[in-house]
Amino acid sequence: MTGSLHLVSLPLAPERFFASDNFSGAHPRYLAAIERANAGHVMAYGGDAITKSAVSMFQELCQADVDVLFTFNGTGSNIVALGSLLRSAESVICSEWAHINVDETGAPEHILGIKLHDVISPDAKVKPEHIVAASSALGNVHHVQPGVVSITQATELGTVYSIDEIRVICDTAHSFGMRVHLDGARISNATAALGGDAKTFRAMTFDAGVDAVSFGGTKNAMFGAEAVLLRRGVASDRSGFIRKQNTQLPSKMRYMAAQFVEALTDDLWLETARHANQMASRLYKALEDLTSLQMTPPAVNSLYPILPPDVKEQLQAWNFFWDWDLSRSQVRWMTSWDTSPADVDAFAAGVRAALLGR
Numbered sequence: 001m002t003g004s005l006h007l008v009s010l011p012l013a014p015e016r017f018f019a020s021d022n023f024s025g026a027h028p029r030y031l032a033a034i035e036r037a038n039a040g041h042v043m044a045y046g047g048d049a050i051t052k053s054a055v056s057m058f059q060e061l062c063q064a065d066v067d068v069l070f071t072f073n074g075t076g077s078n079i080v081a082l083g084s085l086l087r088s089a090e091s092v093i094c095s096e097w098a099h100i101n102v103d104e105t106g107a108p109e110h111i112l113g114i115k116l117h118d119v120i121s122p123d124a125k126v127k128p129e130h131i132v133a134a135s136s137a138l139g140n141v142h143h144v145q146p147g148v149v150s151i152t153q154a155t156e157l158g159t160v161y162s163i164d165e166i167r168v169i170c171d172t173a174h175s176f177g178m179r180v181h182l183d184g185a186r187i188s189n190a191t192a193a194l195g196g197d198a199k200t201f202r203a204m205t206f207d208a209g210v211d212a213v214s215f216g217g218t219k220n221a222m223f224g225a226e227a228v229l230l231r232r233g234v235a236s237d238r239s240g241f242i243r244k245q246n247t248q249l250p251s252k253m254r255y256m257a258a259q260f261v262e263a264l265t266d267d268l269w270l271e272t273a274r275h276a277n278q279m280a281s282r283l284y285k286a287l288e289d290l291t292s293l294q295m296t297p298p299a300v301n302s303l304y305p306i307l308p309p310d311v312k313e314q315l316q317a318w319n320f321f322w323d324w325d326l327s328r329s330q331v332r333w334m335t336s337w338d339t340s341p342a343d344v345d346a347f348a349a350g351v352r353a354a355l356l357g358r
């Protein structure tokens, strides 16, 4: 830590962090599901009964003709999804904030050998006009061809596309022959926010016209379990090969699949996401009178306040969280499936003491 730290004394720090939903552990029910799956020898690489159940549960959830591929992590899911949608000499349109653009160490460019066409978007959403503008390159042999639009739901700034917005994005992309990928690292939080049931999930994905979904599990209480959902007939029928070539084919797939069976059996995936969202709302309400924070009510499980740099440093040393836009001294506070009301209240008390005591 640098700069002059204020010596305001802060209350006891919360038990848990507000840095990321990746900081939390796994839900005991997922660990129990792994334990139950841990019996005897079964076929590897997805040939086992648990994986078959998880695949059909996802197909039931999507009510669409989809292939389901389990993967190790979210970056890998995005690679498999994009690789399955792209054709040669094509690029991907995404927002400047997209995880594929800023937080994957150039993996899409490095692994897929493609160009990302990142568009300026203060709310991290791709707009139909971005697609229309990019389409001017179509047919010009000197220009990379925009082939896929990638949107993130919920976005990297905690905003959420409405179902209508996604439908218009898909219609616009499809009208130019482009396909649509949805990075759903936090699709469960978005589903909980927009209606909280399977119908909402469908409405914002395959019913709206999305062609591939990276379905996140790890951030929502699972342990290293992610899935890629691909619309058949649009995505490559060689997606299984693409997954293997990109090192995302798990040999002991049953352990991942078992977690998704557990998640989809009685909507545990929505229960944990709803809880995380509620904890972010509680934090917002506890601090909304502090207008210098410039917070807007959270749509999902994250808040993006502005803090004076000295206060920020003191709070980060007290209970770590990530910087988001350093140029504005903006940070991200994120809640998780296991964030407790007591954590929120303790965190809010610390923020209040640090801000008002200066």
Ligand SMILES: Cc1ncc(COP(=O)(O)O)c(C=O)c1O
Pocket (backbone or CB within 6 Å): 072, 073, 074, 075, 076, 099, 100, 152, 155, 156, 183, 185, 186, 218
């Ligand atoms: C929006 C989004 N997409 C994808 C990922 C990829 O996650 P992983 O770290 O599992 O590769 C993340 C992780 O933070 C994310 O926030």
